[in-house]
Amino acid sequence: MLLQFQSALGLVAIIGIAWLLSENRRAFPFRTVIVGLALQIGLAALLLNAPGARDVLLSLNVVVVALSDATRAGTSFVFGYVGGGKTPFAISDPASVVSFAFQLLPLVIVMSALSCLLWYWRVLQIIVGGLSWVLRKSLGLGGALGLGAAASVFMGTIEAPLLIRPYLARMSRAELFMLFTVGLATVAGTVFVLYAAILSPVIPAALGHILIASLLSLPAAILLARVMIPDNTSAQTDAGEEAGFRFHSGMDAVARGTEDGLRIWLSIVAMLLVIVALVALADIILSAAPHVAGEPITIERVFGWIFAPFVWLLGIPWKECVTAGALMGDKTILNELIAYQHLAALPADALEPRSRLIMLYGMCGFANLGSLGIMIAGLTGMVPERRAEIVPLVMKGLVSGTLASAMTGAVIGLLPAF
Numbered sequence: 001m002l003l004q005f006q007s008a009l010g011l012v013a014i015i016g017i018a019w020l021l022s023e024n025r026r027a028f029p030f031r032t033v034i035v036g037l038a039l040q041i042g043l044a045a046l047l048l049n050a051p052g053a054r055d056v057l058l059s060l061n062v063v064v065v066a067l068s069d070a071t072r073a074g075t076s077f078v079f080g081y082v083g084g085g086k087t088p089f090a091i092s093d094p095a096s097v098v099s100f101a102f103q104l105l106p107l108v109i110v111m112s113a114l115s116c117l118l119w120y121w122r123v124l125q126i127i128v129g130g131l132s133w134v135l136r137k138s139l140g141l142g143g144a145l146g147l148g149a150a151a152s153v154f155m156g157t158i159e160a161p162l163l164i165r166p167y168l169a170r171m172s173r174a175e176l177f178m179l180f181t182v183g184l185a186t187v188a189g190t191v192f193v194l195y196a197a198i199l200s201p202v203i204p205a206a207l208g209h210i211l212i213a214s215l216l217s218l219p220a221a222i223l224l225a226r227v228m229i230p231d232n233t234s235a236q237t238d239a240g241e242e243a244g245f246r247f248h249s250g251m252d253a254v255a256r257g258t259e260d261g262l263r264i265w266l267s268i269v270a271m272l273l274v275i276v277a278l279v280a281l282a283d284i285i286l287s288a289a290p291h292v293a294g295e296p297i298t299i300e301r302v303f304g305w306i307f308a309p310f311v312w313l314l315g316i317p318w319k320e321c322v323t324a325g326a327l328m329g330d331k332t333i334l335n336e337l338i339a340y341q342h343l344a345a346l347p348a349d350a351l352e353p354r355s356r357l358i359m360l361y362g363m364c365g366f367a368n369l370g371s372l373g374i375m376i377a378g379l380t381g382m383v384p385e386r387r388a389e390i391v392p393l394v395m396k397g398l399v400s401g402t403l404a405s406a407m408t409g410a411v412i413g414l415l416p417a418f
Contacts, residue, residue, distance in 0.1 A: 003315050003354075007413030010313030011037070014407045018227040021399065027230035029223075035138055036223030040216055044411050047212050057208030064196045064207050071110045075103055101269050104197060108268065111190045112261025113254045115154065120253035124154060131218075139222050145175045149182045149222065153214050156188040156264075157366055158378035168383045174231035176386075177393045177400075178222055180375065184367040184401025185221035185408075186214040187336065190264060195364075198340050203356055213364035213408055220411075221404040228400055268337065271370055275334050300342075303329020314362050314406060315413025316355050323350050324359055331363040332402055335370055339363050354413070362409025367401030 015033060019025060047053055075083030083102045118124045131150035135141045141149060144167035151160040160183055161168060171179070187195070187210070196207035203209065247253040279299050286297045295301070307325030308318075316324045323346070331339035343351075343359060351359070375394050380387045 003317065004414055004416070006312070007315035007358075007410045010315060010410040011407060011414065013313050014403050014410065015224070015227065018224045018400065018403060021396075022228050022230065024230050029226045029230060032139060032226045033223055036219040039138060039219040040223075040408070040411055041414065043219075044212070044216055044408075044415060047215075048412075048415060057205035057212075060208040060211070061196075061200065061205060064193055064200060067107060067110065067193050068197055071107050072103065074110070075106050100272075104194065105265055105268055107194045107197065108190050108265050109258060109261035111193055112264060113257035115189050116247065116253040116257030116260070117250060120247045120250055128154065135218070135222070139219065141178075141222070142171075142175065144171060145179060148179050149218060152179075152182045152186050152188075153218060154189040156190065157183040157371055157375045159188070159260075161379060161382065165382050168379075169386065172231060173389060173393070174226070174229045176389065177229045177397065178225040180379075180394050180397040181225040181400040181404060182218060182221040183375065184371060184397045185217040185365045185404035187364055187366055190261065191337070195337070195340050198337075198344050199360065202344050202346075203360055206360070209357065209360055210364060213361040213405075216361070216408045216411060217365060217404050220407040221401065224400050224404050224407070228396070267374075271335070272338070275338065279334070300326045300330070303333065307332075310406070311359070311362070314358050314409040316358060317352070320351050320355050324355060327359055327363065328406075331365075332368055332398075335368045336363050336365065358409045358413045361412045362406050364408070365401055365405035367398050367405060369398070372398055 019028065022028075048057075072084045076085030077083075079085070079099075079102045081087040082099050083106075084099075115124065128147065128150045131153065132143075132146040135149055136143065136146045144164045148160050148164040151163050155163070161179060168176070192207060192210050192214075195210050199206035199210075247256065283296075283298045286299070286302075289297050291297070292301075301322075304322035304324075304326035307328040308321035309325075311324040311328050312318060312321050314324075327339050327343055330342055340360075340363065343356065343363075372394055375397075376391055379390050379394070383390070
């Protein structure tokens with residue numbers, strides 16, 4: 001009960017932080033805050049505590065296994081034993097031949113192609129359209145913003161705005177900020193299965209939780225964005241029939257999805273290589289500093305100290321806050337992929353199951369420094385005439401996106417054990 005009260009306090013604190021950063025504190029959107037909170041908590045209770053919800057979540061593990069096995073068939077054919085195929089020699093340590101780049105990360109390419117195919121078949125269009133309708137009716141979003149925000153649950157920080165590219169030039173400053181916040185508070189469908197594959201050994205039904213986390217962060221992002229930049233106009237940008245991706249055939253969708261996935265795969269590989277190297281370099285430099293509590297100072301320990309009070313607000317017991325804070329620091333400064341890898345590698349007694357689940361939800365978003373660069377480059381290319389507005393709004397979106405994902409973690413901490 002005490003930890004649940006802690007999470008409730010965290011929800012109030014996160015909204016309070018957003019209000020302190022607001023451009024107009026007098027224009028506090030009470031209706032949006034109340035509806036957004038009710039929507040987020042209600043969805044969480046329904047999806048996680050309703051009868052049969054756990055069985056549905058666990059059943060999604062079949063999807064992870066199926067897509068992982070299918071991807072491994074492709075990587076084995078293309079890369080041989082490096083991609084998970086049979087080795088031409090005896091293996092004494094199976095873990096030594098596991099290649100992250102050639103066995104696990106290719107899931108991104110497969111998911112990108114599959115997403116485009118599902119869009120061409122109108123499966124994703126129906127889901128996104130329904131979610132967009134809910135957002136328009138409950139939170140009063142304009143058609144273009146509702147469509148872009150709904151698409152962010154399944155698409156990346158560039159793909160979702162690209163879907164409504166014809167309307168970006170006409171959207172208000174507040175609408176743009178809300179779109180950016182939603183994109184940074186959620187993760188794309190191309191990485192759902194990848195993250196689930198990493199977390200499944202330590203968190204049951206990881207895929208279901210990641211799907212729900214991205215969905216729950218949607219109302220949180222809208223709520224916080226409207227608190228930080230209230231919309232002083234009543235005008236809303238409506239979307240017409242022209243919005244959407246154009247594929248000539250199913251094969252065209254697969255080809256273009258594969259091409260996009262390849263770019264994402266290459267970016268992730270390069271990013272991981274550089275980030276791991278820079279962190280190792282920083283740790284080497286910090287090793288020359290005096291030890292603290294008998295242990296050397298590392299980047300991970302520094303992150304833990306800085307973010308410990310923040311993760312305490314999500315409902316993490318104080319004795320686990322330095323460990324959880326290090327994960328949140330990894331997610332914000334580096335990226336959520338590295339944070340999830342570190343979460344999966346923690347000793348079993350480092351975090352309680354409840355704390356692991358809170359951190360899964362609280363870190364499920366693209367709000368990190370690397371994503372900011374990608375978003376700025378992509379969006380200024382789409383609407384170069386609004387570059388002066390986009391750059392500061394995206395930078396501010398790092399804060400709002402981080403707060404929105406954290407708010408989802410606090411909602412999970414608020415719920416009774418499940």
